[in-house]
Amino acid sequence: MSFFLMKPKIYFNSSMEKVFIESRIEKVCIITDSTIKQLKLVEMLEDILKKLKVDYFIYSDIELDPSVESIKKGIVHIVKKNPKWIVALGGGSVIDSAKSINYFLNKLERETFMIAIPTTTGTGAEVTSYAVLTDRENSLKIPLKDEFLIPDIAIITDEFTKLLPKNVIAEGGLDALTHSIEAYTSKQGNFYTRVYAGEALKLIFKNLLVMYNDVSNAESRLNMAKASCLAGISFDKSGLGINHSLAHFIGARYQIPHGKCNGIILPYIIKYNSKDLETARLYRDISKELGLPAKTIEEGVFSLIKWIEIMKEEMCISKRLRDLGIEKEEYMRLIPDIIEAAKKDICTAGNVRDIENSDFKRLIEELY
Ligand SMILES: [Fe+2]
Incomplete structure (x- = not known):
């Protein structure tokens, strides 16, 4: 139903x-x-x-x-x-x-x-x-x-976001971006959830860096408020995916702000999920909607990841967890706990691609 x-x-x-x-x-x-x-x-x-x-x-x-x-x-x-x-x-x-x-x-x-x-x-x-x-x-x-x-x-409203610091704008934007992308590709998603997620993505594409670079720009503030709201409507109905499952545990353990943790993980999750052809097509569709190069499926996936990486760099967001000063041995020892928690997380059911313990392990190692 x-x-x-x-x-x-x-x-x-x-x-x-x-x-x-x-x-x-x-x-x-x-x-x-x-x-x-x-x-x-x-x-x-x-x-x-x-x-x-x-x-x-x-x-x-x-x-x-x-x-x-x-x-x-x-x-x-x-x-x-x-x-x-x-x-x-x-x-x-x-x-x-x-x-x-x-x-x-x-x-x-x-x-x-x-x-x-x-x-x-x-x-x-x-x-x-x-x-x-x-x-x-x-x-x-x-x-x-x-x-x-x-x-x-x-x-x-844009009334209350005039004084937002840059790191909060970046973290919020990356959270909304992750919501939109996970909602767009969720296996529990449908026509309606993709419409909302797609519009959120377009608003983020046009407004996140504008707001980040100049918070006095009221139009970008209102558009990002709308994007965050649209992405919320979408993921509320579609569920999210393993990006959020991993960010919930890793973010709590290492006290990384939620949006930042999502943003660090996001490109790796897209790479992993895009090994599934249907999902790769959805990523390509997102790139097309945003006007990024997407002649082939591979090009579309590549463009989406590149866009995210460029935005992250512009907003000073780390590429990997090791850049946050997380100790390697301790992190590697924690992997079984991360897998256990991620499998139990409410968001995992929405992930487009099924995930085995061995995939999880490889992915978690890559994030470091
Ligand atoms: Fe989130």
Whole structure:
């Protein structure tokens, strides 16, 4: 049975004040983190809520790569104040935390609604049914997936990305790029998911380096916000692949930011998956859509990899894991654990090409 669920309601080019009025928001809990507070971005929201005379409070005790414990802490704190709306303002960690908190509040029969306003351009968390939590004790990522994790409303805007540092732009862009490519080729994908992923790729192609080189360019910021959102819609329905499975474990173990880890791995995964002819054709189709040389399948795959490598170089992203100062012997010893974790990861099922332990081993060695 094939279907394509559409949620949330997505506002773009819209005034936040009008969105809040139309949604009749009340008793708001703003969930954010200390960085967003320091940058005074949260004040923009506060000003609107004050003007509309809406009661609100702020919960900003959100950590980067949220742990299960921090979610529990958030729920205990927030449930006492009995909000009606959760408004998440932040990057992937903030939105994933808010989605988890909102989800469990509803399980506790507190009927809350959620608005997600992303302040980075990569995760697509504002439109997905995933939330990634971290088990610190065992250095593991725990991806939750449930339709009820999807926010009710997402607001896509360039208002909050004016001050994004270059490394965050690069990491977000590479995450959105990996989402698009894995979604486009996923064996669980379909016509609709490829349309969204294809449009996301075109936007990334035209805007990522523009935004990276000049963050004051508002058009590129909005286009990257749209790309991240489109890629999110796509991979939410198609699943991802082994790029993400490997990045979940390796990123958690060596504390590499998610998008950066994905970006380092991406060319190697394309090389591996393109040994399958059907998949290679899909990579060629992507190159064609982007206007890259793609007369033959081989040329199309080659062009796609070259484009990614050039972008990575321009954004100072390492070619291999060894460039991050990861110790070789320790990494090689870890291979069986990486394989075990990657095989169990929720994303592996979406990978286009089946993967045996021996392939995994070779691939993981190559990444180094
Ligand atoms: Fe991702």
